[in-house]
Amino acid sequence: MSATLHTGRSALRPVHRAGRPAIAVTVGEPAGIGPEISLRAAWARRHEVNCVLLGDAAFLAMTASTIDPDIKVAALSLQALRNGGLPRFGPERLCVIDIPLAAHVVPGQLDKENGRSVLATLDAAIEGVQAGWFEAVVTAPLQKSTINDAGVPFSGHTEYFADRTGTAQVVMLLAGQPLAPAGKPVPPPLRVALATTHLALKDVAAALTRDGLGRTLDIIDHDLKTKFGIAAPRILLCGLNPHAGEGGYLGREDIDVIAPAIAAAQARGIAASGPYPADTLFQPKYLRDADCVLAMYHDQGLPVLKYATFGEGVNITLGLPLIRTSVDHGTALDLAAQGPGLGLADCGSMEAAIATAVAMADAVAASSSSSQ
Numbered sequence: 001m002s003a004t005l006h007t008g009r010s011a012l013r014p015v016h017r018a019g020r021p022a023i024a025v026t027v028g029e030p031a032g033i034g035p036e037i038s039l040r041a042a043w044a045r046r047h048e049v050n051c052v053l054l055g056d057a058a059f060l061a062m063t064a065s066t067i068d069p070d071i072k073v074a075a076l077s078l079q080a081l082r083n084g085g086l087p088r089f090g091p092e093r094l095c096v097i098d099i100p101l102a103a104h105v106v107p108g109q110l111d112k113e114n115g116r117s118v119l120a121t122l123d124a125a126i127e128g129v130q131a132g133w134f135e136a137v138v139t140a141p142l143q144k145s146t147i148n149d150a151g152v153p154f155s156g157h158t159e160y161f162a163d164r165t166g167t168a169q170v171v172m173l174l175a176g177q178p179l180a181p182a183g184k185p186v187p188p189p190l191r192v193a194l195a196t197t198h199l200a201l202k203d204v205a206a207a208l209t210r211d212g213l214g215r216t217l218d219i220i221d222h223d224l225k226t227k228f229g230i231a232a233p234r235i236l237l238c239g240l241n242p243h244a245g246e247g248g249y250l251g252r253e254d255i256d257v258i259a260p261a262i263a264a265a266q267a268r269g270i271a272a273s274g275p276y277p278a279d280t281l282f283q284p285k286y287l288r289d290a291d292c293v294l295a296m297y298h299d300q301g302l303p304v305l306k307y308a309t310f311g312e313g314v315n316i317t318l319g320l321p322l323i324r325t326s327v328d329h330g331t332a333l334d335l336a337a338q339g340p341g342l343g344l345a346d347c348g349s350m351e352a353a354i355a356t357a358v359a360m361a362d363a364v365a366a367s368s369s370s371s372q
C-alpha cells in the first residue's frame, strides 16, 4: 500500500549505526522558544542521540551561552555535509548546520525577514534524511503566519513535508502518555490522529470523503505497524456531528461518509470501528481497547490529547517516506520574550519528540528485518 502513497524518494530504510543515532533538529521560529528547547533537549539527550541542529550557528551559540555555559556547539556548513557527509561527533558538543538568518532576532518579536531561513532549515533536514546523514527529523515550532508574511503560502510542517517529499496524503497524529489517576493503573498511550488538519471549521464537512477517510485509515494502519511495531492496530473513529449525527437528525456525514469508509476499511482487514460520539469516546473503557482515535478535525481531537499530556506529547506525521516528529505546542512568544536564560519553556515535549523519532527509526529497522 505504501508504494502508491510515497511518490517521493524514500528515506525509510534501516540505517546501520556506528554510534549514536543522528537526528536532524530544526530549531523553528527564532523569536520563539524553539531554539532554547532544541538546545536544552539536544544537550540533555546527547549521550544517547546525536541531535544535529539546523539553524543560524552564531545565534544558536549565543543562545546556548545564555542558557547554560556548559553547552558547546560546533558549526558546519551545509556544503561541508554535501561534500563529505556528516562527520563523527562525540557528545561533548552539539553540531549545528549553519543556515543563516536574514535579520537580527528580538525574542518574542516576529520578523518576516527570517521566514525563508526557517523554511531553508526544513529543506536541509529533508535533504539530509534523503542523503542518509540523518535517520529522522524533529522539528521545533515555527510561526505559520510569519512564513506566510514572508510571501510563502504555508499551513504547517505536515503539509510542507508532504509537498516536499511528493507525498499525496499524510496524517497528523499526536501521541502522549496520560498520567494514572490516583490509585488506578497507568492508562495506555493516547494516540489521536486527525482526518483534517489546518482547515477552517466551515470547510471540514466538505473535506471529509469516503475515499479520503479510507486512505487516512490505510496510512494509520500501515504506519502503526511499521513505525510503532503494533501488529494489528485498532482504530476508533469519532463522528463528525453531535451524538455521531443522532441517526441523521443532526447531520448525515456520520451515516453517509464515515460509516461506509469504516465498512470498506474493515473489508480490507483494518480493525477500524465507529463512528462514535466524540464527546464520550475519550474514556477508559473505549481507550483501553484502542491503539488510535481518529478525530475528524483539529480541535475535536487535540484539546483532549493536550489536556491529558501537554508538555510531554509528540506530534508525528504519518505517511511520509521519512520519520518526522515534533512538539505538542507552539512558539510560546510570551515566554520567549522574557529571554531564554530563565528556563520558562518546558523542553519535555521536545525530548519526547527526539526519543520517539529514535524509537520509530528502530521500529522501521525491526519491521524491515522481519519482512526479509
Ligand SMILES: NC(=O)C1=CN([C@@H]2O[C@H](COP(=O)(O)OP(=O)(O)OC[C@H]3O[C@@H](n4cnc5c(N)ncnc54)[C@H](O)[C@@H]3O)[C@@H](O)[C@H]2O)C=CC1
Pocket: 033, 037, 139, 140, 141, 142, 143, 144, 145, 157, 315, 326, 327, 328, 329, 330, 331, 332, 333, 334, 335, 344, 345, 346, 347
Ligand atoms: N509544530 C509547530 O510548528 C507548531 C506551531 N504552532 C504555532 O505556534 C504559534 C503560537 O501558537 P499558540 O496557539 O499561541 O500556542 P503555544 O503552544 O505557542 O502557546 C500556548 C500556551 O502554552 C504555553 N506553552 C507553549 N509551549 C510551552 C512550553 N514548552 N513550556 C511552557 N509553556 C508553553 C505558552 O506560554 C502559552 O501560554 C502559532 O503560529 C502556531 O501556528 C502551534 C503548534 C505547533
Ligand SMILES: NCC(=O)COP(=O)(O)O
Pocket: 155, 156, 157, 158, 159, 302, 315, 326
Ligand atoms: N496543532 C498542531 C500543529 O499546528 C502542528 O502543525 P505542524 O507544523 O506540525 O504541521
